[in-house]
Amino acid sequence: MEPDSHATPKRSLLDILFVIFLRGVAISCLWFGLQYWGMVVGYSFEGRGRFDLLNFPWRVAASALAVVYPVASLGLWLTVSWGPVLWVIAAGSQLAMFQGWPEIFGNNVLLQIMHIFVASLYVVFRLAIWLEEKRKMDERVRVDLP
Template sequence: MIKGFAQRARAEAFHRALAVWLYRMAAIVMFVAGVVYWIRLVGIEDGPLYRFDLMPLWWKIAAPTLAVLYPVAGIGLWLTVGWGAVVWVLIAIIEAIMHLGFPQLFGPNLLWLGFHLWGLGMLGAVRVIGLYERRRLRGY
C-alpha cells in the first residue's frame, strides 16, 4: 500500500514538474515575441514594418494587439495559470487568421504557426495526461 502511494506521488510530482517546465519555456518564448513586437512599434530597427507610423493599416491593428497579448500570455504561462494558455490560444487564432487568411498582407509565417500548434498540442497532451493520472489515482 505504501509502495503504491510512493509511486503515485513520484508520478504526480514528475507530471507537475513537466507541466511547469513546459509552461515556463513557452512563457519565455512569449516574452521574447512580445519584445520583438514592441521593437517593431517603437522603431528601434530600420524598415517599413519596424516603425508604427510607417506601417500599413493592417499592421497598425495587428502589431499593438500582439505586443500586448504576448507578454500577458507570458505572465499567465509563467504563473502556470489557466488563463495564460487561453491567451496563447487567442494569439494562435489571431496569427493563423493573419498568416493563413491574409498571406498577401502579413506574409505566410508557417514556422511560427507550427510553433503555436506544437506548443499548444504539447500543453494539451500534458493536461490530458494529468487528467488521466488524477482519475487513475482516484480509482474512477
C-alpha cells in the same frame, strides 16, 4: 508537533514537466512580445516597422500582439488558468494573420508549425494530467471501499 511540510501536496513528475513546459512557452511569449514592441517603436527592421509607417492591418495586429504576448507570458509563468487562454488568443491571431491573409501579412510557415506543435503538446500534457488524476481518484475509491 509534526512539521507543516506534510500538508503540502507532492508534485508528480508530470506536473513538474508541465510547469517547465509552460515556463518555456512563457519565455517564448515574452520574446514575441518584445519583438512586436521593438517593431512598433522602430527599434527593429531598421525602423521600417514603426507604428506610423505600418498599414492599418499591421497596426492593429502588431499593437494587439505587443500587449497580449507579454501578458500571456506572465500568466503562463505563474501557471494560472488565463495564461494558456491568452496564449491561444495570441497564437490564434498569428495563425489567422499568416494563414488567412498572407497577401497582407506574409506567410510564416515556421511560426505556424511552432504554434500547432505547442498547442498539440499542451493538449497531450492536459490529457496525461487528467488521466493521472482519474487513476489517483480510482485508487482512492478502491481504498475507501469496505
